[in-house]
Amino acid sequence: QLVESGGKLVQPGGSLRLSCAASGFPFSGYWMTWVRQAPGKGLEWVANIQADGRQNFYVDSVRGRFTISRDNAKRSLYLQMNNLRVEDTALYFCARPIVIGVDGGGYLDLWGRGTLVTVSS
Amino acid sequence: DIQMTQSPSTLSASVADRVTITCRASQTINNLLAWYQHKPGKAPKLLIYKASNLESGVPSRFSGSGSGTEFTLTISSLQPDDFATYYCQQYITSGTFGQGTKVEIK
Numbered sequence: 023q024l025v026e027s028g029g030k031l032v033q034p035g036g037s038l039r040l041s042c043a044a045s046g047f048p049f050s051g052y053w054m055t056w057v058r059q060a061p062g063k064g065l066e067w068v069a070n071i072q073a074d075g076r077q078n079f080y081v082d083s084v085r086g087r088f089t090i091s092r093d094n095a096k097r098s099l100y101l102q103m104n105n106l107r108v109e110d111t112a113l114y115f116c117a118r119p120i121v122i123g124v125d126g127g128g129y130l131d132l133w134g135r136g137t138l139v140t141v142s143s
Numbered sequence: 144d145i146q147m148t149q150s151p152s153t154l155s156a157s158v159a160d161r162v163t164i165t166c167r168a169s170q171t172i173n174n175l176l177a178w179y180q181h182k183p184g185k186a187p188k189l190l191i192y193k194a195s196n197l198e199s200g201v202p203s204r205f206s207g208s209g210s211g212t213e214f215t216l217t218i219s220s221l222q223p224d225d226f227a228t229y230y231c232q233q234y235i236t237s238g239t240f241g242q243g244t245k246v247e248i249k
Contacts, residue, residue, distance in 0.1 A: 024186075055238070065179075065187070065230050067238040079237060082144075115186070119238070122175055127234040129177035131198065133186035 024116050029137030036106050040137055042099040042116035047132070050074075050094035053121045055130060056101050058112035066112075069101065070119065070126030079125045084110075106141045113138050145169050145233050149241030155249040162218040164244045166231035171211050175235040178207055178216045181243075182227045190229075191216065221246070 028040040069090040113136040119128030146169040178191040191207035
């Protein structure tokens with residue numbers, strides 16, 4: 023099971039940290055992913071992190087502003103979001119990929135229900 | 144970057160209809176394609192991986208096919224629980240999604 027938290031209303035330029043609590047599977051053995059869905063839009067892959075946290079990958083639109091991290095002892099995944107923009111408004115999902123590619127590309131076999139981030143003044 | 148194009152964007156159908164959704168990749172993806180079902184307020188659900196492999200627990204009325212750059216998701220007999228939005232995703236690199244196909248009641 024994956025349960026996201028931390029979403030809220032924040033002003034443009036602000037920061038926010040999302041969390042995802044994992045249970046029911048060996049968290050430390052899996053890559054993890056953040057995916058988002060803007061209002062009325064489709065799904066967008068945001069970031070991946072390797073099982074041991076050594077490698078991470080980002081979509082171009084968030085690289086340099088967002089940081090994905092994890093604490094395997096706490097079975098938790100995080101997304102630190104800085105310099106937030108109105109276009110970052112979305113429902114953010116954490117998900118578990120079954121990884122095929124070297125950059126963490128994989129199909130997502132376990133998802134949370136999401137946490138809503140609203141960026142507005 | 145690999146682009147994924149789904150069609151149609153909206154599909155109106157009735158219970159028991161056969162439904163087909165198409166997904167086209169901008170370059171070959173070695174059949175590394177997945178399909179998901181998403182309902183509002185719920186977690187997306189994996190249906191198909193590697194183009195044609197049915198995820199455990201998914202009803203057999205769902206099937207995937209295709210190769211190269213063109214792929215399809217077929218629902219052989221649409222059920223009331225199947226009205227939802229469906230997404231394809233390539234995962235040969237990172238994980239680009241198609242824009243989604245909303246299956247609505249006719």
